[in-house]
Amino acid sequence: MSRIAILGSGAWGTALAVHLSQRSDHNVVLWTRSPAAAAEMRQQRENLRHLPGFALPAALTITSEAIEAVADAEIVVSVVPSEHLRATYTHFAPWLRKEQILVSATKGIEDGTLLRMTEVIRQTLASSALNPPCGVLSGPSFAQEVAAGSPTALTIAFVENAFAAKIQREFSSATLRLYTNEDLVGVELGGALKNVIAIASGVVTGLILGHNAAAALITRGIAEITRLAVACGGRRTTLAGLSGLGDLVLTCTGSLSRNRLVGMELGKGRALEEILTGLDGKVAEGVRTTFAALDLANSHGIEMPITEQVAAILSGRRSPLDAMRELMARPGKDE
Numbered sequence: 001m002s003r004i005a006i007l008g009s010g011a012w013g014t015a016l017a018v019h020l021s022q023r024s025d026h027n028v029v030l031w032t033r034s035p036a037a038a039a040e041m042r043q044q045r046e047n048l049r050h051l052p053g054f055a056l057p058a059a060l061t062i063t064s065e066a067i068e069a070v071a072d073a074e075i076v077v078s079v080v081p082s083e084h085l086r087a088t089y090t091h092f093a094p095w096l097r098k099e100q101i102l103v104s105a106t107k108g109i110e111d112g113t114l115l116r117m118t119e120v121i122r123q124t125l126a127s128s129a130l131n132p133p134c135g136v137l138s139g140p141s142f143a144q145e146v147a148a149g150s151p152t153a154l155t156i157a158f159v160e161n162a163f164a165a166k167i168q169r170e171f172s173s174a175t176l177r178l179y180t181n182e183d184l185v186g187v188e189l190g191g192a193l194k195n196v197i198a199i200a201s202g203v204v205t206g207l208i209l210g211h212n213a214a215a216a217l218i219t220r221g222i223a224e225i226t227r228l229a230v231a232c233g234g235r236r237t238t239l240a241g242l243s244g245l246g247d248l249v250l251t252c253t254g255s256l257s258r259n260r261l262v263g264m265e266l267g268k269g270r271a272l273e274e275i276l277t278g279l280d281g282k283v284a285e286g287v288r289t290t291f292a293a294l295d296l297a298n299s300h301g302i303e304m305p306i307t308e309q310v311a312a313i314l315s316g317r318r319s320p321l322d323a324m325r326e327l328m329a330r331p332g333k334d335e
């Protein structure tokens, strides 16, 4: 019996918990910050706030106690929004052990430090002299579809392939297929940066600019995020995989994407604050990642024209239509 802890009960953490607790050889615990939310989920056997419509299997344990969540866990999966990742691991550090395998399923880049999520985890745990294996789970996966058992393929990356192979065995099912990878940089940056392009794709849709524009944006988007990932040490082939092109296509075209929704509403002329309020606590990571990605690109001397325009729209410096015109008016380039 493998004991797995999921830290974070948003849509994705809950969907992973639903999926993993369907395997009879797993004992899964879902941790949520708030005791009231834990009590409600235990009583209703449903996460009404973040993943309504999906029953939480009877075998799934729900807790708000850090010690109950991780004390006996062999695998710990963190799925909190990127802005809360450091605080979450600071909170959990006293109960974590160096033998545990950590998996990050958060998609983002930390503000200010510009660190990837596994780097934030390592840095946070270093002060407790903990250095457990830490990998990343990423790829095209709307939470609702994974919870519904729709076929999904993901990437699991660890520097040491043996850990990736273990998570591949533990997480795979008839509806979830995992591919291993050793390129943490490429997998993490692919998952984080696609959210920025998804916002731009939403803008194109909101402005009703047509299918040609949407295809151009996805294609030039993958070129741009690959440039940055490669400059940071990622592999080009990784960005052509599930946690690059795969997740980019899903998020740029799928109606379930929150990042695309933010872009669409911006394109229709709504104000960012109003859009984010309307998300009602659901995270659209691309908003923060846009500015972190630009800082990272500047530090590596990388040009990111789409990301620059998304930043200009988000900060209110340029209208969505002017931003798209600027992209078209750039000097001619080789492909």
Ligand SMILES: NC(=O)C1=CN([C@@H]2O[C@H](COP(=O)(O)OP(=O)(O)OC[C@H]3O[C@@H](n4cnc5c(N)ncnc54)[C@H](O)[C@@H]3O)[C@@H](O)[C@H]2O)C=CC1
Binding pocket: 008, 009, 010, 011, 012, 013, 014, 033, 050, 079, 080, 081, 082, 084, 088, 105, 106, 107, 108, 141, 142, 143, 144, 281, 282, 283, 284, 285
């Ligand atoms: N929703 C999806 O389909 C997918 C989401 N992800 C990623 O998973 C991560 C989490 O997103 P979702 O599960 O969608 O969340 P969500 O948008 O459904 O819910 C937000 C979550 O943030 C939590 N939260 C709010 N304040 C917090 C704090 N101070 N400390 C800790 N947690 C706090 C809430 O309790 C809630 O669990 C993000 O990085 C997202 O990009 C990755 C793949 C799929």
Ligand SMILES: O=C(CO)COP(=O)(O)O
Binding pocket: 107, 139, 140, 141, 142, 143, 195, 198, 247, 250, 251, 256, 257, 258, 259, 260, 283, 284, 285
């Ligand atoms: O990362 C995701 C799917 O792989 C979810 O995308 P959104 O955060 O835009 O909804």
